[in-house]
């Protein structure tokens with residue numbers, strides 16, 4: 287039996303160890319401070335100890351965050367040298383979780399893992415405990431059996447993924463921990479059969495639009511300036527302009543076109559007979575990577591300036607979330623090829639590349655020229671009550687990682 291097959295067998299025999307490990311992980315609360323938690327510090331120390339017990343050398347990165355008791359957010363990396371030492375294949379999972387949400391929606395305590403019907407239940411089991419556990423056991427198999435990976439194999443356990451990545455992947459990339467021509471797999475999105483390979487994300491643009499007019503009695507609108515009417519005009523003109531200026535479609539994405547949605551509208555006056563002097567509304571735009579957000583913003587600025595001039599209202603447009611995404615990872619990139627080969631050989635599956643509306647750390651890697659596939663096998667119960675991870679997926683995804691690293 288060749289090394290690759292041995293390691294895949296080893297993972298298959300580690301089902302109970304993997305289940306136990308995932309349970310131990312879930313017991314260590316790691317709720318992001320943005321969700322009212324204390325962060326992932328304790329969990330990071332547990333992971334460091336676990337990696338060192340396997341005999342792996344760990345590098346620890348501390349990024350100061352005054353909101354957590356220890357004052358730092360900790361990320362870890364470990365590396366096994368490969369036949370090709372010039373580049374690294376990274377498995378990058380995150381340690382933090384979102385809060386449990388409404389307790390009454392949970393059948394059991396979200397921080398007391400329950401093993402039932404081939405699943406482990408608890409907050410953070412699927413997101414991203416599964417990815418952490420599968421990555422750990424993949425590198426463990428390769429280390430324990432003394433196999434040399436094809437290229438360097440790196441595993442990164444990253445903090446602060448759930449809210450902004452400011453204390454996680456962003457400073458790690460700035461430090462040059464990951465750099466092209468490295469390739470990365472982020473096990474944080476997927477489909478129930480594992481056939482979907484996310485290789486692209488749209489850019490995200492969230493806008494807050496504030497319109498100030500003059501509030502007066504409903505019977506004498508001519509004495510005021512109705513902010514709501516101006517805001518409606520603006521929203522309609524923006525909506526029409528954006529759809530006509532940015533009509534491109536890319537079948538990699540679902541939906542294929544950019545989306546520009548007027549969403550939230552803040553409450554204004556409390557009674558019907560008052561003309562509102564203030565209106566606050568929002569747009570959620572998911573834009574194909576080929577369009578530059580700077581350009582989109584300048585088009586929006588033209589509409590804003592025109593409406594302001596025409597109406598006399600004061601209008602501001604603020605981007606409250608803005609992520610310009612890099613071009614998609616090419617479908618012939620080694621990261622996609624390795625994953626496709628593994629899926630074909632281990633599961634008889636044809637992997638399908640696709641783009642999504644944005645929101646994973648894959649975008650940060652791609653912006654630095656690191657070809658990245660976001661992939662795992664999951665039912666997509668992340669952030670939900672009664673979140674679970676199928677033990678089968680835990681084991682089988684680790685086999686895919688081993689295959690990718692060793693062949």
Ligand SMILES: [Zn+2]
Pocket residue numbers: 380413414447474668
């Ligand atoms: Zn996640």
